Amino acid sequence: xxxxxxxxxxxxLVIMRDRxxxxxxxxxxxxxxxxxxxxxxxxxxxxNESGINLVIRNDDADSLGMAIEREIYLSDFFTVHRFIxxxxxxxxxxxxxxxxxxxxxxxxxxxxxTRRIREQVKNNVTLLFAGxxxxxxxxxxxxxxxxxxxxxxxxxxxxxxSSIREYTTQVESRIIxxxxxxxxxxxxxxxxxxxxxxxxxxxxxxxxxxxxxDKKVIPNSVQHNVPAWTLxxxxxxxxxxxxxxxxxxxxxxxxxxxTMPCSYTxxxxxxxxxxxxxxxxxxxxxxxxxxxxxxxxGLPALIIGGRLADLxxxxxxxxxxxxxxxxxxxxxxxxxxxAAIFASISVVILAAMGGIWVPxxxxxxxxxxxxxxxxxxxxxxxxxxxxxxxxxLPEVLHYGIWMMLFSAGCLLTALYYHKLRKEFN
Amino acid sequence: MKQEKSIIDIQDLxxxxxxxxxxxxxxxxxxxxxxxxxxLLGPNGAGKTTMIRILCGLLAPxxxxxxxxxxxxxxxxxxxxxxxxxxxxxxxxxxSLTARENLAVFGGICGLRGSVLKTRIDELLHIFxxxxxxxxxxxxxxxxxxxxxNLIAGLLHKPQILFLDEPTVGIDVQSKNVIIENLMExxxxxxxxxxxxxxxxxxxxxxxxxxILDEGHVIARGTLNEIRNEYGSALKLxxxxxxxxxxxLRD
Numbered sequence: 001x002x003x004x005x006x007x008x009x010x011x012x013l014v015i016m017r018d019r020x021x022x023x024x025x026x027x028x029x030x031x032x033x034x035x036x037x038x039x040x041x042x043x044x045x046x047x048n049e050s051g052i053n054l055v056i057r058n059d060d061a062d063s064l065g066m067a068i069e070r071e072i073y074l075s076d077f078f079t080v081h082r083f084i085x086x087x088x089x090x091x092x093x094x095x096x097x098x099x100x101x102x103x104x105x106x107x108x109x110x111x112x113x114t115r116r117i118r119e120q121v122k123n124n125v126t127l128l129f130a131g132x133x134x135x136x137x138x139x140x141x142x143x144x145x146x147x148x149x150x151x152x153x154x155x156x157x158x159x160x161x162s163s164i165r166e167y168t169t170q171v172e173s174r175i176i177x178x179x180x181x182x183x184x185x186x187x188x189x190x191x192x193x194x195x196x197x198x199x200x201x202x203x204x205x206x207x208x209x210x211x212x213x214d215k216k217v218i219p220n221s222v223q224h225n226v227p228a229w230t231l232x233x234x235x236x237x238x239x240x241x242x243x244x245x246x247x248x249x250x251x252x253x254x255x256x257x258x259t260m261p262c263s264y265t266x267x268x269x270x271x272x273x274x275x276x277x278x279x280x281x282x283x284x285x286x287x288x289x290x291x292x293x294x295x296x297x298g299l300p301a302l303i304i305g306g307r308l309a310d311l312x313x314x315x316x317x318x319x320x321x322x323x324x325x326x327x328x329x330x331x332x333x334x335x336x337x338x339a340a341i342f343a344s345i346s347v348v349i350l351a352a353m354g355g356i357w358v359p360x361x362x363x364x365x366x367x368x369x370x371x372x373x374x375x376x377x378x379x380x381x382x383x384x385x386x387x388x389x390x391x392x393l394p395e396v397l398h399y400g401i402w403m404m405l406f407s408a409g410c411l412l413t414a415l416y417y418h419k420l421r422k423e424f425n
Numbered sequence: 426m427k428q429e430k431s432i433i434d435i436q437d438l439x440x441x442x443x444x445x446x447x448x449x450x451x452x453x454x455x456x457x458x459x460x461x462x463x464x465l466l467g468p469n470g471a472g473k474t475t476m477i478r479i480l481c482g483l484l485a486p487x488x489x490x491x492x493x494x495x496x497x498x499x500x501x502x503x504x505x506x507x508x509x510x511x512x513x514x515x516x517x518x519x520x521s522l523t524a525r526e527n528l529a530v531f532g533g534i535c536g537l538r539g540s541v542l543k544t545r546i547d548e549l550l551h552i553f554x555x556x557x558x559x560x561x562x563x564x565x566x567x568x569x570x571x572x573x574x575n576l577i578a579g580l581l582h583k584p585q586i587l588f589l590d591e592p593t594v595g596i597d598v599q600s601k602n603v604i605i606e607n608l609m610e611x612x613x614x615x616x617x618x619x620x621x622x623x624x625x626x627x628x629x630x631x632x633x634x635x636x637i638l639d640e641g642h643v644i645a646r647g648t649l650n651e652i653r654n655e656y657g658s659a660l661k662l663x664x665x666x667x668x669x670x671x672x673x674l675r676d
Contacts, residue, residue, distance in 0.1 A: 014521055260535055
């Protein structure tokens with residue numbers, strides 16, 4: 001025990017004296033979480049808060065054009081522009097403006113679109129009421145032209161297309177019902193009320209973010225991003241950790257320790273304890289930043305809902321996984337370069353696999369299966385379950401156990417490799 | 426002479442490194458008597474550092490048997506670690522710690538506590554002329570100061586046996602002199618010293634017994650006089666060394 005206390009004192013001093021290393025351990029993760037959350041939040045807002053620029057030329061001063069324009073304006077997805085440089089744009093100007101990336105979408109509703117729909121419907125209804133089944137209904141299509149910036153996401157384009165289709169169908173069905181009423185009234189003794197009155201919405205839906213228990217959770221980009229990037233930042237401790245192990249090995253101080261009444265296991269236990277505190281402080285500082293500083297940057301505040309203790313348990317277990325991984329990299333890698341390159345790339349891969357970059361549910365099936373072997377995935381699920389799904393600690397403990405087993409596996413690998421190195425090096 | 430009782434007994438020691446067909450140590454048998462300064466000499470790649478690393482428990486031998494102060498190297502390593510001190514070839518200190526902090530850590534690990542540790546650190550810093558720089562980070566030490574502190578770190582717990590792997594390499598004459606003089610005093614106080622060096626004149630003055638290793642074999646052993654008698658009494662140790670190891674470069 002005295003040996004470990006001495007080693008802890010030494011590791012504490014080594015960390016405290018390395019100002020650059022300390023900055024890396026605390027400032028960089030904070031910066032990473034802040035930047036990534038801000039970026040993701042802006043993307044989120046771009047979609048939700050009229051961030052997408054759409055330029056429209058509506059030459060149809062009638063139902064269809066007005067309905068489309070009004071609905072797009074009210075949808076909150078788009079900032080609608082009717083003018084370019086204070087004048088109504090031509091089709092070419094719209095095309096060029098979208099091609100240059102100034103607007104994400106350009107839309108042209110041709111003149112007389114509603115009139116053409118109305119005439120077409122009228123002809124078809126008249127023909128149908130004439131009882132001549134040999135007559136083919138006239139089909140004169142209306143062409144709404146949509147220009148799309150190639151850098152715009154496909155999902156946005158699809159969303160806009162389906163919205164236009166919905167508005168068009170509404171206008172079309174209103175015209176059909178009007179014409180049907182008019183035509184039927186011609187043939188009936190008693191006048192029929194406008195059939196459009198039948199057109200009432202009868203199907204509604206409600207939406208609720210569901211979590212365990214009675215807690216109402218409204219997820220936002222902060223609730224999603226902070227756990228993800230906190231885990232990512234915590235796993236990056238692998239690099240300074242492995243580097244400190246290699247430095248100690250290269251400068252001979254590890255050898256000196258091992259010629260004293262001090263085992264390699266004691267050396268590792270000391271490092272685990274010291275870096276565990278570092279990781280936990282990292283976690284606390286990121287949480288504090290999320291709660292208190294994010295609003296100052298215009299971000300929503302992180303809401304942990306009194307679950308700091310449960311989150312802390314998961315954070316400690318995630319730290320153990322990261323430190324265990326660092327120990328195995330630091331023991332097996334022969335040089336700083338090997339450790340730095342392998343550790344950074346492997347952490348990015350584990351993060352990508354684990355759903356830090358892209359949610360697991362939208363991954364291809366193979367990667368969805370692979371994701372369950374990433375310790376970052378276990379940590380992320382644990383954090384999400386606590387933060388946004390309101391799960392209790394026992395309900396998420398299995399993720400923590402997986403992380404502890406991963407850590408133990410890494411530790412045993414390191415000890416075995418150290419023994420092999422002593423025997424065969 | 427206190428060279429009757431054997432304190433290190435090495436029998437048929439062999440070490441193969443992975444990927445090398447030739448052994449680094451090939452059936453070496455040696456005996457180090459208690460209280461002697463044992464010089465382990467040889468050209469580069471002869472196997473000196475390998476031997477020291479095995480005796481300190483840092484490397485496992487491929488074959489052979491080693492007993493240190495009656496303890497088996499294979500079975501009693503924790504006990505051996507308590508009675509040996511090691512001064513490695515490299516400066517095995519924490520550069521971001523001060524001299525006193527380094528010594529407090531190493532002394533604490535060796536079992537020294539409180540006032541005993543403090544007194545011992547003060548004593549050694551004074552002997553080796555570092556007491557005024559004890560609060561300076563090792564990073565800012567000169568080469569000679571680092572070497573002296575490297576030695577102190579191996580002496581803190583008054584080891585029964587002290588292993589020194591080229592303790593004076595790359596330092597000025599003054600630092601070397603302080604180290605050699607103090608090694609002699611430490612030896613007189615009862616510590617057995619196993620010492621490797623390329624400085625043969627230094628070994629000639631310091632060592633009471635010498636073994637010359639070459640390509641993993643002991644090719645000469647004995648007191649300086651015994652070796653001189655065998656190879657020519659008028660020769661200096663360096664001439665004898667060149668005669669028996671040859672003039673070819675080894676690395």
